[in-house]
Amino acid sequence: MYDLAIxxxxxxxxxxxxxxxxxxxxVVLFERKSLGGVCLxxxxxxxxxxxxxxxxxxxxxxxxxxxxxxxxxAFKYDEIVARxxxxxxxxxxxxxxxxxxxxxxxxxxxxTIQGRDAExxxxxxxxxxxxxxxxxxxxxxxxxxxxxxxxxxxxxVIVTNREILALNERPEELVVIGGGVIGMEFAAxxxxxxxKVTVVEMLPKILGPLDDEISEMLxxxxxxxxxxxxLRCKVTGIEGNTVVYEDPEGKVCRVSGDKILxxxxxxxxxxxxxxxxxxxxFALNPAGRPCGIKVDGRMRTNIPGVYxxxxxxxxxxxxxxxxxEGEVAVNNILGKEDHMRYNAxxxxxxxxxxxxxxxxxxxxxxxxxxxxxxxxxxxxYSGRFVAENERGEGICKxxxxxxxxxxxxxxMLGNPCSExxxxxxxxxxxxxxxxxxxxxxxxxxTVSEIIKETAFTI
Amino acid sequence: MAQVVIMPKQGQSVESCIVTxxxxxxxxxxxxxxxxxxxxxxxxxxxxxxxxxxxxLACFFNDNDEIPCLxxxxxxxxxxxxxxxxxxxxxxxxSAAGAAVEDASSGTVSLRSTPPVAPQGSAPVPxxxxxxxxxxxGGTSPTAASPRAxxxxxxxxxxxxxxxxxxxxxxxxxxxxxxAAASPLxxxxxxxxxxxxxxxxxxxxxxxxxxxxxxxxxxxAEAETASAEFTFxxxxxxxKLIAKSMYxxxxxxxxxTHMLGADARKIQALRKKAKKALEEGRIDxxxxxxxxxxxxxxxxxxxxxxVNSHCLGxxxxxxxxxxxxxxxDTERGLMVPCIKHAETLSITELSKALKQVADDCRKGxxxxxxxxxxxxxxxxxxxxxxxxxxxxxVINLPQSGIxxxxxxxxxxxxxxxxxxxxxxxxGLSLTYDHRALDGGEATRFLKQVATEIENLEIDF
Numbered sequence: 017m018y019d020l021a022i023x024x025x026x027x028x029x030x031x032x033x034x035x036x037x038x039x040x041x042x043v044v045l046f047e048r049k050s051l052g053g054v055c056l057x058x059x060x061x062x063x064x065x066x067x068x069x070x071x072x073x074x075x076x077x078x079x080x081x082x083x084x085x086x087x088x089x090a091f092k093y094d095e096i097v098a099r100x101x102x103x104x105x106x107x108x109x110x111x112x113x114x115x116x117x118x119x120x121x122x123x124x125x126x127x128t129i130q131g132r133d134a135e136x137x138x139x140x141x142x143x144x145x146x147x148x149x150x151x152x153x154x155x156x157x158x159x160x161x162x163x164x165x166x167x168x169x170x171x172x173v174i175v176t177n178r179e180i181l182a183l184n185e186r187p188e189e190l191v192v193i194g195g196g197v198i199g200m201e202f203a204a205x206x207x208x209x210x211x212k213v214t215v216v217e218m219l220p221k222i223l224g225p226l227d228d229e230i231s232e233m234l235x236x237x238x239x240x241x242x243x244x245x246x247l248r249c250k251v252t253g254i255e256g257n258t259v260v261y262e263d264p265e266g267k268v269c270r271v272s273g274d275k276i277l278x279x280x281x282x283x284x285x286x287x288x289x290x291x292x293x294x295x296x297x298f299a300l301n302p303a304g305r306p307c308g309i310k311v312d313g314r315m316r317t318n319i320p321g322v323y324x325x326x327x328x329x330x331x332x333x334x335x336x337x338x339x340x341e342g343e344v345a346v347n348n349i350l351g352k353e354d355h356m357r358y359n360a361x362x363x364x365x366x367x368x369x370x371x372x373x374x375x376x377x378x379x380x381x382x383x384x385x386x387x388x389x390x391x392x393x394x395x396x397y398s399g400r401f402v403a404e405n406e407r408g409e410g411i412c413k414x415x416x417x418x419x420x421x422x423x424x425x426x427x428m429l430g431n432p433c434s435e436x437x438x439x440x441x442x443x444x445x446x447x448x449x450x451x452x453x454x455x456x457x458x459x460x461x462t463v464s465e466i467i468k469e470t471a472f473t474i
Numbered sequence: 475m476a477q478v479v480i481m482p483k484q485g486q487s488v489e490s491c492i493v494t495x496x497x498x499x500x501x502x503x504x505x506x507x508x509x510x511x512x513x514x515x516x517x518x519x520x521x522x523x524x525x526x527x528x529x530x531l532a533c534f535f536n537d538n539d540e541i542p543c544l545x546x547x548x549x550x551x552x553x554x555x556x557x558x559x560x561x562x563x564x565x566x567x568x569s570a571a572g573a574a575v576e577d578a579s580s581g582t583v584s585l586r587s588t589p590p591v592a593p594q595g596s597a598p599v600p601x602x603x604x605x606x607x608x609x610x611x612g613g614t615s616p617t618a619a620s621p622r623a624x625x626x627x628x629x630x631x632x633x634x635x636x637x638x639x640x641x642x643x644x645x646x647x648x649x650x651x652x653x654a655a656a657s658p659l660x661x662x663x664x665x666x667x668x669x670x671x672x673x674x675x676x677x678x679x680x681x682x683x684x685x686x687x688x689x690x691x692x693x694x695a696e697a698e699t700a701s702a703e704f705t706f707x708x709x710x711x712x713x714k715l716i717a718k719s720m721y722x723x724x725x726x727x728x729x730x731t732h733m734l735g736a737d738a739r740k741i742q743a744l745r746k747k748a749k750k751a752l753e754e755g756r757i758d759x760x761x762x763x764x765x766x767x768x769x770x771x772x773x774x775x776x777x778x779x780x781v782n783s784h785c786l787g788x789x790x791x792x793x794x795x796x797x798x799x800x801x802x803d804t805e806r807g808l809m810v811p812c813i814k815h816a817e818t819l820s821i822t823e824l825s826k827a828l829k830q831v832a833d834d835c836r837k838g839x840x841x842x843x844x845x846x847x848x849x850x851x852x853x854x855x856x857x858x859x860x861x862x863x864x865x866x867x868v869i870n871l872p873q874s875g876i877x878x879x880x881x882x883x884x885x886x887x888x889x890x891x892x893x894x895x896x897x898x899x900x901g902l903s904l905t906y907d908h909r910a911l912d913g914g915e916a917t918r919f920l921k922q923v924a925t926e927i928e929n930l931e932i933d934f
Contacts, residue, residue: 355679357679417662419665420661420662420666421665422662445680445681446660446681447661447663447680447686447687448661448662449661451661
């Protein structure tokens, strides 16, 4: 009898397993593919590795901005991919080691929930049945691929985040359907390496719910580098290697590429592992279809002892959200009441320059009817930013409550904002006021000082 | 010589009382018999009459303060007499406990008691900027904490010696422990609290229980905007206690109610006889229907000791005597005084005892020990006087049962040989704790109560 069975070894599942193991629970973890989940194998880590190669290549190409000359900078795509694979392998090994250290039993098989009886919740894998007191479902998500007419016929021209990472050669032309975070990171990567990239986006802006002003600034920077953006454009079909779309005026347009990346969103994995056998309730999308497992603030499903964490809940599909949700679930299993808070979840886009944000955007604050103020400064107010970002531009903006100046959101564009956004998370979690934030000492000279500088503009 | 007024000890189990209102202020002249202050225990409220004549020289507490029993509360004497030696906490903390100040305008001596110096007539507002936990300054005894504070601190695992007390002489009182147990406030919560009108819960929804702005709630009823649709009324301590014990009862027991009618012809006849006996001076008590029912219940309880019990979770406390609780509706709320050894009383003695405890409750002079739910072994609640036929009374835990007595209504009855007649029936509603009793046992007991009522023989 296990204390906890976890289905899915991504950042929700393996972090939960680690925490539960450390607390002395007997844990079994089912992962049918590779530990680390999408994040480690097909998402966060491989893309960051690729993007870093692109960044180094870009430094070499633009060294002259800093008085450094590199003759004929070049890259070998297969070596970039090989390095990516090495990094992934190393980190997956790290997760394996952590599971071993935590005495977590890892079952590398498909798991199926059979139901529950007096002996507990039963999970079957490779013919063996495992009984557990608690079950944590972390089956994640996969790329949503809409049934565009002609999509099937297009064959391997169509790629998602999974296939594009496995390419052995760089496409000369790439069409990206969906200008969200995933689409923009691949657009950034391939355009830096010289691929002609076209982004077709249905919405009037890229990067989905991220700050409008920052999205627009980033788009302009990439337009300058040759990326073409087709906003408010609706894809109507695929013809071989050509994407057919309607522009905002309803005109039918076409754009071709060696590869077509479909990155329009992700879909929770809620099928084919026996969820129906225990009667777990689903969250429904506006169309009334199941779009994730319904959970409460403590990550409990409607079935006692059954929890869910990560993308499978169908919202806030981010690795770090999943990990924290897994921790919340484990704490509640351990009898330590813990609640999930989503108001300070950071979001980061590893384009060059990077985008990072936490908390409410102006648009969200407006939609919520919150009385707020915005303070902002160009990144150039940070000495280190100027020193290291020749011809670069960026911005830091802080959304605060109008009366008490509590920090509601922080949004930044400019390197390396991904590494400093956690300060904003702390301020939002602690509901710090700008006046309190002003009293914090930030190290000089760092880009992080921009947060303090911005706080003083209230 | 100045005389000191102490907080009376109301019953063995009472360790402290809360002053609801000081009726006399420093400088007021008082005569013997004047009400000095009203106060309440967990269960009842009282008024303290002056036993002395003179002027109030000092008052060491504010309204709503919780004061340990036997603690000095006020000093009465002649103006100019010294009273500082009476300050709670003793001479060592005299300066903290209270300082006499010369009131230039009136020329009288008034006393300022330390923590929050509330101007007369204004509601005491908890000080905001006082650190919630502070090290007690040297010289004050670290054990100076009220019994309530100590109990709460023990529950929450808080060391009272690390709390700065806001009671007289730096004494740690309950609210200090509550404040110390509370989680830190977020920046926003602090800013919002500074504007007043809000209070923080003991634990919030932020990191590690940090109190966030959204966790704050209205500090008091008064702080909420008045509306044409409703008014706010603060719950009295007694109301809060009733609320707590009723909620606790329904949350923590397995209670259900059986209802049965009893032929009331016999007790109606007895009631007539008793009335006549009273008129003719043969008895000295007005024996009511309820008294007869209680009398019958006592008899039935003696035959069913398991019903006459407390359910303690993993054991039962089965009573040899009948300590009968009787629900009394008072202005201050529901009170359930108890008559000990009720099985030893005659019907007239029982009638008088029931009347006495009910009157004591209404006057506020009831011995609090008799109000404890542990004191009674079974309770009777009568709503018949209001015309209620049946109801589901709530058990006074840890008791195993409570009998609700309804009104008498005529119901058809088969008198035999095909003859039906309307007969007066008394509604009996027995709520019992299924943890303590099974339905069969409960039903047999209820049937026994009906049988006793139907066969009661008393000579007047």
